[in-house]
Amino acid sequence: MMKDPVRCAIVGCGAVADEYVRTLEGSALVDVVACVDVDMERARAFAARHRVPHALGLDETLEEGYAELLIVLTPPGTHIAVAQAAVRSGTSVYVEKPLALTGDDAAGLLTLADRHQVLVGGAPDTYLAPPAASALTAIAQGRIGKPTAASAALLTAGPERWHPEPEGFYEPDLGPLADMGPYYLSQLVHLLGSIAQVDAATGTTVARRTIRSGNRAGQVFRTKAFTHVEAVLRSAAGVTIALTVSSDVQASTRPHLEIYGSEGTLVLPDPNFHQGTVRIRCRDQSGWTDLPTGAERSGHPVGRGMGVLELAAALRTAEPHRTTGCQALHVCRILDAIREAAVTGASVQVTLDRPSVSTRRAAP
Structure with missing residues (x-):
C-alpha cells in the first residue's frame, strides 16, 4: 500500500520545469512542495504559477528537510554540485541529462549516494x-x-x-x-x-x-x-x-x-x-x-517527469525504477569514449561500471 506522497523540490525553474510539473501534477504519488532557482523572482513566479507552497534557496530546502526527492533541472555544469549537496543531506535525487559532464563525476555521485543510502535517477525518461x-x-x-x-x-x-x-x-x-x-x-x-x-x-x-x-x-x-x-x-x-x-x-x-x-x-x-x-x-x-502503442506498463502519466514518478515509487514500494543512476552513468561513459575516440583517432573501450546500491530500491 502507498504511504503519503513523496515530497519533491524542483531546482531550476526554467521552461523544462513547467513540463515536469505538468506530468507530476497528474499523479498522486508525488507532491511538489518547494522550488529553487538562483533567480528568486523566477522561483516565486514559478511557485505562483503552479501553486507550489515554497520558493526557497537550496541550502534552506535541504537543511530544513522540505523534500525527500530533489529534481535537478539546472544547467548541466551545475548538476553534480547540486546533486552532491542533496545526497549529503540524505535526499534522493533525479537529475536532468546528462547526469554529469564526465563519467568519473557521475560515478563519484553514485558512490556518494551508496554511502548515504539514497537513490539516484537520471534523465532522459523518454x-x-x-x-x-x-x-x-x-x-x-x-x-x-x-x-x-x-x-x-x-x-x-x-x-x-x-x-x-x-x-x-x-x-x-x-x-x-x-x-x-x-x-x-x-x-x-x-x-x-x-x-x-x-x-x-x-x-x-x-x-x-x-x-x-x-x-x-x-x-x-x-x-x-x-x-x-x-x-x-x-x-x-x-x-x-x-x-x-x-x-x-x-x-x-x-x-x-x-x-x-x-x-x-x-x-x-x-x-x-x-x-x-x-x-x-x-x-x-x-x-x-x-505497431500499436498501448499504455505504458507503470501506469504513470506520460511526459517529462515519468522517471521521477518511478523513482518516487521506489522510495515507497518494492517497485523498481528504470531511469537509474547506473544507466545515466553508462551514457556518460559513452560520451567520454566518443570524445576520446575523436581526439585520438583510435577505438575506445567503454568503461562498464558495476550496478550500485543507488540503482536499487530504498527501504520503504
Whole structure:
C-alpha cells in the first residue's frame, strides 16, 4: 500500500520545469512542495504559477528537510554540485541529462549516494514511454529477428534558432553530443543493451553562431564545443550502431532511429519526445505496418517527469525504477569514449561500471 506522497523540490525553474510539473501534477504519488532557482523572482513566479507552497534557496530546502526527492533541472555544469549537496543531506535525487559532464563525476555521485543510502535517477525518461515499449516488445518477440545494426541521427541547425541565450548549449564537453545525445544513447541502450566500444570523428564546422530570437537576436557568439559528431558504436551483444549528432544541418530526411534485424526493420520516432508511431517492415512484406502503442506498463502519466514518478515509487514500494543512476552513468561513459575516440583517432573501450546500491530500491 502507498504511504503519503513523496515530497519533491524542483531546482531550476526554467521552461523544462513547467513540463515536469505538468506530468507530476497528474499523479498522486508525488507532491511538489518547494522550488529553487538562483533567480528568486523566477522561483516565486514559478511557485505562483503552479501553486507550489515554497520558493526557497537550496541550502534552506535541504537543511530544513522540505523534500525527500530533489529534481535537478539546472544547467548541466551545475548538476553534480547540486546533486552532491542533496545526497549529503540524505535526499534522493533525479537529475536532468546528462547526469554529469564526465563519467568519473557521475560515478563519484553514485558512490556518494551508496554511502548515504539514497537513490539516484537520471534523465532522459523518454524510453519509458509507449513508443519505446512497443519497440522493445517487438524485439523481444523476435519480430525483426536478431538485431544486427542500428542508425540514429539528430540533425538540426542548433538551438540558437529558438533559444534567446543559446551559448550555454555550446560550453566545453557539452554541444549537441552531451546536450541531445543522451536521448538517443539512452534509447539505444534500453533497446539493444550496453555499449562496449566506440570509434568517432568530430568537428566544429560552424564555429560562429548567430542568435535568431529574443532581445539579443543578431548577436554572434563562438562555440566552445564540437558541433558535429559521427560515431560508430558496438554493443556488448555485437550490434553495430551508426550515430550522428549535429547542430550544423539545415534540413534532412534521415530517420531519427532505425533498428535492423535479420528478419526486419523498426523505425522509431524522435527519442526526445514521449509520443510517436513505431513502424515495422519484415522480410517479404511489401509495406510498413504501424505497431500499436498501448499504455505504458507503470501506469504513470506520460511526459517529462515519468522517471521521477518511478523513482518516487521506489522510495515507497518494492517497485523498481528504470531511469537509474547506473544507466545515466553508462551514457556518460559513452560520451567520454566518443570524445576520446575523436581526439585520438583510435577505438575506445567503454568503461562498464558495476550496478550500485543507488540503482536499487530504498527501504520503504
